[in-house]
Each structure stands twice: as structure tokens, then as C-alpha cells.
Amino acid sequence: MGWKRKDLLTIAELSIEEIELILTTAESLKEVGGRDIKKVPALRGKTVVNLFFEPSTRTRTSFELAAKRLSADVINFSPSTSSVVKGETLLDTARNIESMQADIIVLRHSSPGAAEHLSRFVQSSVINAGDGWHEHPTQALLDVYTIKEKKKEIQGLTIVIVGDVAHSRVARSNIVALTKLGAEVRVVAPPTMLPLYVERLGAKVYYQFEDALNGVDVIMMLRLQRERLGQALLPSIREYAKLFCLTSERLRLAKPDTIVMHPGPLNRGIEISPAVADSPAAVILDQVTNGVSVRMALMYLLSGAA
Amino acid sequence: MNDTLSNHTPSSIVCIQGGTVIDPGHVNGRADVLIQDGRIVEVGYPLKHSIEQDDSVTILDASGWIVAPGLVDLHCHLREPGFEYKETIQTGSDSAVAGGFTSICAMPNTKPVNDNAAITQFMLTKGQEAGKARVFPIGAITKNSDGEELANIGELVGAGCVAISDDGRPVMNSLVMRRALEYAKAFGVPVVDHCEDLHLTDGGCMNEGVVSTELGMPGIPDASEEVMVARNLALADLTGVCVHLAHLSTARSVELVRHAKAQGLPVSAEVCPHHFSITEEAVRGYKANAKMNPPLRTDEDMQALRQGLVDGTIDVIATDHAPHALQEKQLEFDTAPFGIVGFETALPLTLRLVDDGVLSMEQALDKLTRAPAQLFHLPVGSLAPGSLADMVIFDAKEEWVVDPEQFQSKSRNTPFGGMTVKGKVKMTLVEGRLVYDAR
Numbered sequence A: 001m002g003w004k005r006k007d008l009l010t011i012a013e014l015s016i017e018e019i020e021l022i023l024t025t026a027e028s029l030k031e032v033g034g035r036d037i038k039k040v041p042a043l044r045g046k047t048v049v050n051l052f053f054e055p056s057t058r059t060r061t062s063f064e065l066a067a068k069r070l071s072a073d074v075i076n077f078s079p080s081t082s083s084v085v086k087g088e089t090l091l092d093t094a095r096n097i098e099s100m101q102a103d104i105i106v107l108r109h110s111s112p113g114a115a116e117h118l119s120r121f122v123q124s125s126v127i128n129a130g131d132g133w134h135e136h137p138t139q140a141l142l143d144v145y146t147i148k149e150k151k152k153e154i155q156g157l158t159i160v161i162v163g164d165v166a167h168s169r170v171a172r173s174n175i176v177a178l179t180k181l182g183a184e185v186r187v188v189a190p191p192t193m194l195p196l197y198v199e200r201l202g203a204k205v206y207y208q209f210e211d212a213l214n215g216v217d218v219i220m221m222l223r224l225q226r227e228r229l230g231q232a233l234l235p236s237i238r239e240y241a242k243l244f245c246l247t248s249e250r251l252r253l254a255k256p257d258t259i260v261m262h263p264g265p266l267n268r269g270i271e272i273s274p275a276v277a278d279s280p281a282a283v284i285l286d287q288v289t290n291g292v293s294v295r296m297a298l299m300y301l302l303s304g305a306a
Numbered sequence B: 001m002n003d004t005l006s007n008h009t010p011s012s013i014v015c016i017q018g019g020t021v022i023d024p025g026h027v028n029g030r031a032d033v034l035i036q037d038g039r040i041v042e043v044g045y046p047l048k049h050s051i052e053q054d055d056s057v058t059i060l061d062a063s064g065w066i067v068a069p070g071l072v073d074l075h076c077h078l079r080e081p082g083f084e085y086k087e088t089i090q091t092g093s094d095s096a097v098a099g100g101f102t103s104i105c106a107m108p109n110t111k112p113v114n115d116n117a118a119i120t121q122f123m124l125t126k127g128q129e130a131g132k133a134r135v136f137p138i139g140a141i142t143k144n145s146d147g148e149e150l151a152n153i154g155e156l157v158g159a160g161c162v163a164i165s166d167d168g169r170p171v172m173n174s175l176v177m178r179r180a181l182e183y184a185k186a187f188g189v190p191v192v193d194h195c196e197d198l199h200l201t202d203g204g205c206m207n208e209g210v211v212s213t214e215l216g217m218p219g220i221p222d223a224s225e226e227v228m229v230a231r232n233l234a235l236a237d238l239t240g241v242c243v244h245l246a247h248l249s250t251a252r253s254v255e256l257v258r259h260a261k262a263q264g265l266p267v268s269a270e271v272c273p274h275h276f277s278i279t280e281e282a283v284r285g286y287k288a289n290a291k292m293n294p295p296l297r298t299d300e301d302m303q304a305l306r307q308g309l310v311d312g313t314i315d316v317i318a319t320d321h322a323p324h325a326l327q328e329k330q331l332e333f334d335t336a337p338f339g340i341v342g343f344e345t346a347l348p349l350t351l352r353l354v355d356d357g358v359l360s361m362e363q364a365l366d367k368l369t370r371a372p373a374q375l376f377h378l379p380v381g382s383l384a385p386g387s388l389a390d391m392v393i394f395d396a397k398e399e400w401v402v403d404p405e406q407f408q409s410k411s412r413n414t415p416f417g418g419m420t421v422k423g424k425v426k427m428t429l430v431e432g433r434l435v436y437d438a439r
């Protein structure tokens, strides 16, 4: 099959075939990263704009590297959100950017639906690099890619997502992607950090970390955001770490060949112990590497280079 | 008796002929309506009064149409003073009469807030200048609607406010609400509360449920409304003063009010057409025109609201007409303001309840005319002889497609654009004067 979409806004909208196409394209582009000259001319003459209304050096750098490896021109644009009312400038900013003949706009924004909203107003392709609590589809794609790399098939795996699912776009995109591809997905967190009806997304709900680890192939940790304190979601970081930190002892409750993932940046000692983060089970750096390949694949497909 | 109406003030005699008159509780059938000097003289067929068939009498042909008292809206936002780019009292009254409304009660969340006689008088004057619907201001409960000190309620009522409310910024402090109810007792005005616990809402912008979870959108739980409904019922019991509960949206709210009414508590309640017509599903695609407060809920809630109308738990239908400018509704969903244009779709949406067999035509019109007028003690909502000749004449069968570009309102924010509806306003009269004519 060929690629037909103008934008990549959500995992929810993708068919299994489209996900597979992105992953196989990423596979064929991955070897570029191993070359001496890490560049192919696929997007020569095209312009990619990274429009980040929320700071995220990691994600932005990954997109930037991906675009550059495809020989695109890259502009990074980070409107200062402190000086303007939130959201006030999204459409105006994006229209300005479009008038610079941007072929692809990579958008990170704090509002759920911001990428979908933007896509209705601009001709450029829009890649959702995170919209509020809603979705972070390229993160889920790179996670799926990484799991397939280690486990071959998603179908039949048991995967647990640990932490603040309610406020996590990474969790939402992964629940949707992994259930779509046939995995059993569990979520475990304090009930204050699970959204209403999360089971309707296809996840099994646990409150005790130990119970949720039994028989799992993949442990996906979420980053604890410290601003959640003070919102009556948690009594303290200390109590959270006591109950939900992935330690070596807890890791032993999962399958012996389980892998540990984390979207970064890590809060060592809070959601993940240094020993686990640096253990052979951790594939966190593979996720970073694969992120570039997956994002290259997407830009390649969206630019019509396929 | 067979009087002939004198025509020494010729232009002041209007006769509406050929229609079906529905004056809830009084008339329901084929009848003509005779008006002189802005007041109803007679409703009947054939008329007992004879009129001289000359050009000094205005004959309005209503054949095939329904003639009813002008619609009465207890809850709208006219935005003036302060937000004239969204709506003015002029454009709001134009919009009202286009929707068949002849009396509209304007919420005080203007800038400045209607918490003093000067603003009330300003609104009344603007309403008269507009010359369309009757504008009845609602005063604030607390100064600047800050929820702390009582507004000068006596002064507001004296200046012409028909009710008090801090709609838009609900009174969170239960002691202040208690005192407001007690204080208002002396003036006999209804106290209207927008029931919402802002702590529970916590920045939410749509119903908290399956759809909000899928969309990653902060949700407003049912409980946010229900805990305040329960609080207000307890305060109504404590003070003996009627609380009017604005725009109920959840099944449990209806159940709480039903129970309270069965116990004889003084309480009345309203529902908005959008809440009994569509659900949270309308938000999908992050459609800011489906963003309102209270939010669109679930199908179960919608059915419960309809049932509440049927059994009288919910007394009236109110629009919560809340216009916003295009640039505001083009913001991201969580940033866009709450509210929809209500006047021009309220009647056809209510008539869907008749088509669906939920209410009879007379019951439906009662919730839009007699019942609201009675709740706020307004001198309208009836076609009895001597009443003000405020009327709507509509074709209950005509189908049309809602086109926001055609709205009389200054704003266009509606989730009903493109929907085919049934029931079209043909004429609206205020005090016998044709203020809207779409024949």
C-alpha cells in the first residue's frame, strides 16, 4: 500500500497497515545512521519547521536530526509562551510559517487537538509532536519499533505502562497503538493518575505495581511530573517512589527477558532506580536511536518521496 | 356581545387570522387574534368583535401556522456593556425576535458587571432603543460577581432587575449563597445559580467521560454540577427561598430536583435545548462550537433531561444564548470560550421533542412561554384578553437548514450549523408591533 495522508495527527487514526508501512520504512532508513556520511537526498529542497510551543530539547533534536539526515532545511521555532496568552498565536504563527513555504510543520503544543486544529488551516503537512495530554504518535511509533526489534512481534505480548497515565500523551498513544497491534496492555498507577474509563481504551487497570508485573514482557515507565504535586494527586514524591519506582527487586517479578522502556528524561530514584536504568534490560537508548529512524520514515512518507 | 372596534386610532388594530392558537393552559385550536393598542382584545373563532374591513386594520394571515405567546428566555448573555464585539443589546434583540423570543433575561456577566442601578438602567435603555424584544436585566448576587460581598440587591431590583445571579462565576461560598437567598426574600426576586463546583471542574473543558479520556481533554465531572445542586437544595430548605437552578445537564441533577420537589422544597429548574439535543460526541474533532458550560453530556443524561421536562421536574427551557467572536472560537479547544448562540435554534430544537413524542406542542410551548414568565413574575407569556400582544407565529412543519451565516446575532458559534431542523418563525410581534417578518 502507499501513503495517502497529508498529516500525522494521532495513532488512533492509523490503520495497522499504515503503522506497518511506517515501521518498514524506518527499518530501511535506519542504516543511514550507520553510514560515514549520514545523509540521503530524499528531502533536498524541502523545508521542515519545528514549531514547539512547549520546550522539549529531546524531541525537537530528534526531529531535527531526522530532517537533516533526509537533507531537508530545518527551521526551529519556539514561540515564547511566557509572553503571550496560551494559544493566542498558534494560527497566526503557523500561517506565518506556512508563508515561508514550509513543507512539514512539526508541532508541539499544550492544547489537546492542537495539531488537528492546525492541520485544518494550513496546506503544509502537520506532524503531531505532542498535543497536551492527548497523543504523541511518533513516541508510540518509536516504542513499537523498539519492541518489535527486541521481541519480533507485538501480538501476544503483555505490556505494562506505569505512572501518570491521566496526564500522559505517551501513555494514550501507546495504549492505542499496542492494543491495535494485539498486545495485552496493563496500566498501573495511583487511581488519581488514571483517567475515567481508561479500560475503554483497551487497558487493564491495576493499582499495585507488584500485581501488574506478573508475566509482563515489556515495562514502560512514565516520567513523574513534579508539578502534579499540589494537585491532590499524590501525597509526596517519597511515597510515589516507594510504591512505583522500578527497582531491581520489582524487575524480577516480570518475565526474565523483560525489557524496560522510558520516554525520557529520567527521574532516577523516583520512577526508575539507577540500577535498572543502566541494566541490560533497559532499552532506553535504543528508543532514542530508533526515534530518529521513525521520524525520518514519517517525513519521507509525508513529503510524498515514497 | 358584538362590539365593533372603534378605529379612531386606526393603525393600532391588528387581526391575526387563520392560524392555530396555542396559549398554553387556555387556548389550543383554530382561532383568530384581535389586538388593539398593543394588547390582546380577543382570541376566538369566529371573533365576537367585528372589525371594519378597511385599510386601517392590519390583517396578518397565519393560515397553516401556529400562533403562540412570544417566547420568554430566562437565561441569555447579551454581552453589552463590555463585549460589544461578541454581541450588542441591539444585535441580541434582533437575534431574539428572529428566534421568536419577545422577552429575554440578560445575565449580569458584562463588563462592568451588572451589580448596580446604572448598568441596569443602561441595559433597559439600550433594550428600549433596540425596539425588538423586551430586555429584562438580571442583577448580580455579589459585587462584581466576586462571590464575597452581596451586591446592592435592593437597588438592583428597584432599577428593574427581575432576578439575581452570578452566572458565569458561580457563588462558591455556601454562606454567601445562604445570605443571598435570605436577603432576596425581602424583594421577592428569584435567585438563579449556575451550579458548578469550580474546584471539581479544575480547568476542565468538556464532559469528563469516555470521550474526554480519548481526546486527552481535561474533563468536567457530573459531580461538579451535582454537588452544587445538592447544596442549593439544602439551602432552599434552610431558608425557604426558591432557588432557580440554571441549565441542568446531568441525570443525577434531575433526580435530585425531582426528589426535592416531591418533598415540597422551593426550587425551579431550567434546561437548554443543546443539552436535550446532542451529546459529548459532538466535541470530537475538537469542535470549539460544541464547547459550553455546563458541557454536553451523555445520551443517558440527555434522556433524563427530556424525562425531567415531561414530568415537570424541569420547569422551563432557556437558551443560555452565549455569543462569541469567530477568532475566539478558532482558538484551540481548551483555550476557546464556553457558549453557543441560542436564540435562533431554540424553537426548532424544542419542536424536535414534539416530533419525538416527548412533549405535546402545548407542553413544549408552555416551557418557553407561560412557565418562564410565571417563574420570574414577568407580565408576559399569555394571550388572555388584556395581555400584552407579544406573539410568535411559526410554521411547525417547514424544514430548513441551520446556516450560521444567516444569524441575526453578531456571532456564529453553533454546533447546529448544517443541521436540518423543522419549525420556522414567520412573524414576531411585540406589543402588537411586527418586529420580525420572514413571510
Ligand SMILES: [Zn+2]
Binding pocket: B167, B168, B194, B246, B247, B293, B294
Ligand atoms: Zn451559566
